[in-house]
Amino acid sequence: MTSLQLFLDLDGVLADFDGGVKAVTGRLPEALPPGVMWGKIAKTPDFYNTLDWMPDGQLLWEHLHALNPIILTGLPRGSWAEPQKRAWCKRMLGPDIEVITCMSREKATIARERVGHDRDMVLVDDRERLRGAWEDAGGIFIHHRNARESLQALQPYLVGENP
Numbered sequence: 470m471t472s473l474q475l476f477l478d479l480d481g482v483l484a485d486f487d488g489g490v491k492a493v494t495g496r497l498p499e500a501l502p503p504g505v506m507w508g509k510i511a512k513t514p515d516f517y518n519t520l521d522w523m524p525d526g527q528l529l530w531e532h533l534h535a536l537n538p539i540i541l542t543g544l545p546r547g548s549w550a551e552p553q554k555r556a557w558c559k560r561m562l563g564p565d566i567e568v569i570t571c572m573s574r575e576k577a578t579i580a581r582e583r584v585g586h587d588r589d590m591v592l593v594d595d596r597e598r599l600r601g602a603w604e605d606a607g608g609i610f611i612h613h614r615n616a617r618e619s620l621q622a623l624q625p626y627l628v629g630e631n632p
Contacts, residue, residue, distance in 0.1 A: 473589045473626060475533065476569075476580055479542035480517075481595035482613045483526040484557055489516060507545055517553035522561065525616035529593075530562065532620055536627070540566060541580060541592065543573030573599065577606035591626055593619050 480486035490498045490506060493513050498506055510516050523529075540558055544550050551570045558568045571579045576592065576599060584590050591609040592599070600610040611622045 472587075473591060474580075474584045475536050475538040475623075476541040476576075476590060476592045477529075477533065477538045478592070478594035478596070478613070479540050479554060479558070480520075481523070482593055482619075483523060483530060483540075483561070484517070484520040485523045485526070486520060489520045511545070511547060511549055515553055515556075517550055518556040518560070520557060529616035529619060532616070533623075534562070537567075539580075539583070540568040541576055542568065542570055543576065544570050574602070577602040577608060580608065581606045589626070591623065593623070 477483060487497055490496070490501070490510065493516070494501060494506065494509050540562070542554055544554070554570060555568050558566050569579060569583065573596070576594075580590050580592065580603075586607070589609065590607070591611060592603050593611045593613050594603075595613045597612050600612065603610040609626060611619050613619045
């Protein structure tokens with residue numbers, strides 16, 4: 470496992486972003502114009518730090534935290550979200566968890582710079598559209614739908630096998 474670095478997305482994998490948006494706006498993110506959604510979220514005090522766990526987020530974390538995953542989470546425009554996301558991670562995951570924040574489109578580049586070219590990198594993320602850039606950077610992408618499926622998809626890499 471030492472040659473592999475695991476990265477976990479935060480929103481939609483561990484933290485319930487959709488549930489938080491619904492609590493603030495009464496609607497799920499896909500039912501809102503992006504400008505309206507982000508405007509309301511940005512004005513909500515401590516939005517990210519008050520998100521609940523995903524329904525099976527704690528289960529996923531319990532299975533993976535011993536592997537020292539790095540939280541790799543995208544940021545909206547502005548400087549308001551980063552401290553909230555870091556606070557959520559500290560409170561829910563522990564003070565020693567490494568958290569990298571960046572624009573979502575930069576995840577693959579930032580991760581590759583972090584681990585170098587001699588290590589494999591795996592990303593568990595709920596946004597399929599990030600797969601191409603991640604795989605182009607030489608990474609292994611796991612599309613997160615739920616903890617069970619993600620853990621199953623990770624298994625070959627965790628035991629040193631290739632699927």
